[in-house]
Amino acid sequence: MSDYSQKSTRITNIYQLSDDNDLLEKLTQYSHWKKPVLIIPALASEFNNAENRPIFENILRELKGASYLSNIIIGVDAGTKEDVDLLKEIITDTGLTNVLIQWNDGPRFGQLYELLESAGIDLSQRGKGRNVFMSFGVAIALSATSVGLLDADIKTFKRRQLDRLFYPIEIFNYQFAKAYYARSDGKQFFGRVKRLLVDPIxxxxxxxxxxxxxxxMLHIIDFLLLFKYQLSGEIAINIDLLRRMRYSLNWGVEILTLIEAYRKANQIAQVEFTRGYFDHKHQKxxxxxxxxxxxxxxxxxxxxxxxxxxxxxxxxxxxxxxxxxxxxxxxxxxxxxxxxxxxxxxxxxxxxxxxxxxxxxxxxxxxxxxxxxxxxxxxxxxxxxxxxxxxxxxxxxxxxxxxxxxxxxxxxxxxxxxxxxRELPSWERLEEKIPEIGNRIIDAIEEEKRGL
Structure with a gap:
């Protein structure tokens, strides 16, 4: 029998007990008055490399069916103008019309990073954390009501997985949802850091x-132990909570995010992303x-x-x-x-x-x-x-x-x-330091669209 037990009054486990229940219609209905935004942080090599490109294209094709998404923000790191032009072609080929490209190495977003640095925000460490932090600001400037995060290297991605992640946020008004999934391909175990570091410590x-x-301290530790996969990068967050959460630039970001949720959220879910194998890039x-x-x-x-x-x-x-x-x-x-x-x-x-x-x-x-x-x-x-x-x-x-x-x-x-x-302040605090940051982000987005 499938496990559907609830272990805590603090966190709701949303299990996948049926393959037949399609959540898309309900999510689309609620999107008439809500604006969920999806963020995909990506290295240029994840779409300009011949081996990686089919994986990236599959993600975009699957997202074509996610009609409830107001916008999809693709944050591009280590990319040239030619890479961005290639990405635009890929997006056009998939038929997606709600994608915004956040070109982190381009002149417009480069100026935004300089503005943040001038306000004392240390963003000198390049990487996914810096990329996502800027994307959060873009989502806030777009008046998003919730934000989801999805990695660009998921080999087994299906749209229904994302539907499940957004569902408790959009339909049940939860503040925070985190995905979990099995890290095994039926031949061996993966997820070594979760198994041998996070759980044992x-x-x-x-x-x-x-x-x-x-x-x-016990309350914090017990809270973290309730999560089946603390290090999953797939999350969805209500925008009010997102504005108040601090963020990290290093590999500790998932743990800090959970600790921030412990401190600042009271409606939390962990969602079974898929019952099958979930595959993405493995670290050495x-x-x-x-x-x-x-x-x-x-x-x-x-x-x-x-x-x-x-x-x-x-x-x-x-x-x-x-x-x-x-x-x-x-x-x-x-x-x-x-x-x-x-x-x-x-x-x-x-x-x-x-x-x-x-x-x-x-x-x-x-x-x-x-x-x-x-x-x-x-x-x-x-x-x-x-x-x-x-x-x-x-x-x-x-x-x-x-x-x-x-x-x-x-x-x-x-x-x-x-x-x-490398912890960063919340966007709520950042907006206090730079009141014009929202307008500056909108200007950068519009200039990117026009290719100025």
Missing amino acids: LIALKRKFGDSGEDK ISSSNPDKGLHKMSSDIIATLLNALIVEEGLEVSSHFFRDVVLTYKSVAEEMIKKYAENAKANGLYYDRDGEERFVKEVIADAIINVGQLLEVPQNISAMFLRYTAMNHEFEEFNKHGLQEAIIAAENRLKYEYIDT
């Missing part, structure tokens, strides 16, 4: 906080290079999670906190690997148990220690200075004038600077 932290009675591990592949992804996720708990939520950590977390994490990860090995054997799947164990020991455990050391540094130094200046009478006069307060302020500042989580 959350379980390890749950044990740690349960023992120490940290109820506030890059064990020897911490700045690439799954190694970089793991470090960013750990930094984002621990930064949220320690810096933002005020978790007090002892000198042995991270050592204990690593030990508990390794124990949990070993248990999980055993379970995956047994599942693989029971289903006749290939499973590289040695490779999974190496990933845990050589990549993730080291990443936790490295991030922990960076978070501990300002706290340890400030504690030493506070003790030293309090114990010696030579500092009494300086303490009267705020020396110890200055040490604490420096500690708080360094906590943010030591871990480069």
